[in-house]
Amino acid sequence: VKISCDMHGTRAVQKIVETAKRQEEIPIIISALKHGIVTLIKNVNGNHVVQRCLQYLLPHCGKILFEAVISHCVELATDRHGCCVLQK
Structure with missing residues (x-):
């Protein structure tokens, strides 16, 4: 998770x-x-x-992502980056 949040690690x-x-x-x-x-x-x-996971790893990662979204829907929907993932 930590490397995914890094500017170079994310790539x-x-x-x-x-x-x-x-x-x-x-x-x-x-x-x-x-x-x-x-x-x-x-x-x-x-x-x-996360967007790349949606693109390449569905349906394998679907359950984990959807559970996170359901549990934190308002929080993610009102976040500037979270709303982009929700739209995908």
Whole structure:
């Protein structure tokens, strides 16, 4: 989560998400991100990682993302970066 919030680290994590092809890689990525998903969604750099997960890892990451959104809907909808992720 921490590297995803870094200006340069976000690009590295996005590339990892994009290139994950094997079935055993996807749960590792999701497990690493799930505990900080709300933080990522609200972060200027981290939200791009979440958007990349939506683009490349659905349906695998769908449940985790949707649970976070349901639990923090108003908080995310009123955040400048969170609202962008919700729109995706």
